[in-house]
Amino acid sequence: MRRAWRGAPASAAWWFLAPFLALFATFTVYPLAYSVYLALRQSVGPGVDVYVGGDNFARLLRDEVFWESLGRTAYFAAGSILGQLPLALGLALLVNQRRLRLRGLWRTMLFLPVLVGAAFIAVGFRLVFGVQDGVLNQLLGRLGVPALDWLRDPDVVLNTLVLTGVWMFTGFNMVYFLAGLQGIPQELYEAAAIDGAGAWQRFCAVTLPGIWPIAAFLITASTIGSFGLFDLPWVLTDRGGPGRASTTVMVYLYERGFLAGDIGYAAAMGWLVTLVLLVIALVQLRVTRARAD
C-alpha cells in the first residue's frame, strides 16, 4: 500500500486534475465532439438519422433566414456595445464620486436589473412598451410624439430589444468599470492636476488608459453575450417576432433544432456561429492590442 502512495508523487498533479478532467471530458469534450457528429447528419424525427456530409453547412450558406438572423444579432451586439458601455462608464464615474450620498444604494439599484429573470422582464416591459396603453408611449404622447408599436412593428422591434438589453446589462458593465476606476492610482490624478490638466484632460489621459483593458474585455464579452441572445426575444417578442423581425441567430437555431427537429442543421449553425465569433474576437483582440500599444 505504501509503495502505491510512494510511487504517486510524480503524478500528484494528475490526482488533482483528474476530477476536473473527467468532468471536462464528459460535459465539454464529448458534447462538442458529438455536435460535430450531428452537424454531419440529418435526422427525421427521433428514429431516422443519415449521414449527409457537408450538406448542412452548404444549405446554411444559402439560407437567407440564417444570414438575416446573424445580421440582426450583429445589430443587437453593436447597439448593446454602443448603448451599454458609454452609459455604464458614465454611471461608474458617477457612483465612484466620493461626494455622492448613498453610493452603496445607487450601485445596488443600478446592478439590480441583472438579477431579474427574462420572464419577469417580458411581463414588466410589455406594460412599458404597449402600443395603446404602454408607459413609454404615454410619456412620448405628452411630448407630442406619435405612438410607436414597440413590440409589433417589424421596423422598431429590434431597437426595443436593444433598449431592454441596455436596461438589463448596463449595471453589470458598470460594476466592471467601477472596479477598473478604483484600480487607477490616485497619484496619477494628482500628478495630472499638478501639471495643470483639467477634468476632461484627466479623463482622457488617465482614466481612459486605466480602464482600457476592462473596456476591451467588456466589448468582447458583450459581443459574445449578444450572439448568445435567446431568452429576451423569446419571451418579450413572442419567439423572435413579429414574423422574424427580432429572430436572433440563437432563436433561429432553437427553432430549427427543437421546433423543426432538424438537430443536424442546428448543430451546423452552432459551429458556423462559433466560427463567426472567433473571427470577430480575433479582430477585436488585434484592434484592442493595437490601441493598447
Place this chain on the structure above:
Amino acid sequence: MLRRLLDWADEFPPGRVPLLLLLVALATGTVIAVRQVRSGPPRLTVWTFVHLAAEEFQQRLAREPAARDVEVRNLGSAMFDRLALAVMTRTELPNLVEIEQSVIGRYLRGPPEHIPLVDLTDRLEREGWLERCVPARFARYAVAGRIFGIPHDVHPMVLVYRPDVLAELGCRPEELETWDDWCAAARRFYRPGALGTRSWRRGMPLSTVEGYTYLALLWQRGGDMFDAAGEVTLDSPLAVDTLERYLAMLGGDPPAAGPALSSLIEDFAALSRGQFLGLLAADWMLAVMQRDGRALLEGRVRIMPLPAWERGGRRTSTIGGTALCIPRDAGSPDRAWEIAKRLYFDRRSLVERFRTQSIVPPLRASWTDPVFDEPAPFFQGQRIGRVLTQLADQVPPVHGSPYLAEGYKLLDAVFADVTAGRVTPRAALAGVADELRARMARDRAAVARARAGRAP
C-alpha cells in the same frame, strides 16, 4: 491498526485531509445512491406544462387509492425541451405527457414505426371514445389516419362584444349572421385616429403580424394548412381567397377591423373603452378575460357565435389545443392508458376544468352537467357554457402534421409583409407552401436513404 491507517493516509500525495474529504464524498454518495435505489422511482409519472392541469390531475388521482403511485409533475414551459431530450436519449421518459398542439409535430415526424408515441387509434375505437368525443379534435394529433393523442379540449371560438355599443349602432347580435353583416356594422362603428390615442374605433382586432387569426378564420371556412393526408394546402384557392378577404377587413374604406394591440390586456382595455366593438376569443380566453380583465369588463360584455362566411354556415372556429400522449419507450402503456382515461374522460374533472378554466371538454356526455347552464355574472348573466357547448360540435377539424410548427412560423414570417401590401396573398402563401413541401421532400429522401441503408 489506527496508527498504520494514519501512516497510510499520510502517504496519500495530496495529504490526509483531502483523503478524508474524498472518503466522506464517496460514503455520502453511496448512501444517496443506495437510498434512491431502495425507494425507487414512482411507478408512473405524468408531465404537464400547466399548473392548473397539474392541480386538477392531483385532485383526481387523490380520489383513487389505486393511483397513489402516480406522480404528477408540472414542469412549465421547460417541459417541452425536457421531453425532447428524454425522447432523444430514451431516458427519464414520463408515462403520460401533455403536449401542446403546435409542438406535437416534432414527435410525429418520420416513419410511423419510429414515432415515439403510442398509437392510440385502436384503443379509442375499441372503447368507443371516438364517437363519444368531438371527432374533429382528434385530427390535430393524427398522422396517416393514426391517432397519437387524446384531446384535452374543444376550444370553440366566439365573439365577445359590448351589447350597449352594438345597441347604439342599432344592431342585435342575432342579426349579425355573416361576416358581411358584421363588417357592415363595424364600418358604421369605425372612427379614424392613430394608435395610442382614444379617438379611434375599429370593429375588432385582427393580427397584422402573425397568422393565427387568419388561420382561425380559414379553419372556420373549411380550409387548412394541411389536409388529412398530410399534404400542404395552404396555397389552395380557398386559403388565398380567405386571406384576401381578411385583408379587405383590415384595409377596406372604412376598415372593418384594426390591428391587434400589444397584448390581450390592451385589447380588453380598448373593448372596455368602446374602441373595439368585439373581439375573437376561444373558450380559454374567456377565463383569461375574467381573471385579467375583471376590473375592465365585468358585467359589460356578452358572447355570440362567430358570424359565418355564408348564411347557414359554420358559426365557430378554434385556437389552440393540448393532447395527452403516452411515450412509447416509457413502459406500462396499458396502465398509462387507464390513468389517461381517468384524467381526460372523468366527468367530474371535466366539469371542474370548465368551472376553473372555461375549457369545453371534448367528451359530449359531460356537457349535460348543470355547470354549463350556470349564468356567468361577468357576461351579464349569460349562460356561456351553453353557448360554447352548442358550438362545440361545429368546431372545424384542424389537421395535424409533423410540419405544423414550421408552417406556423413560416406563415408568421411573411404575414407582416402581406398585411403591409409588400407581397400578395397568393405569392406569400405559395412561398410558405413551397418551403414546406421542400422540407417534406428532403425528409422523405432521407427516410428513403435510411431505409436503403446508404449514404448520399
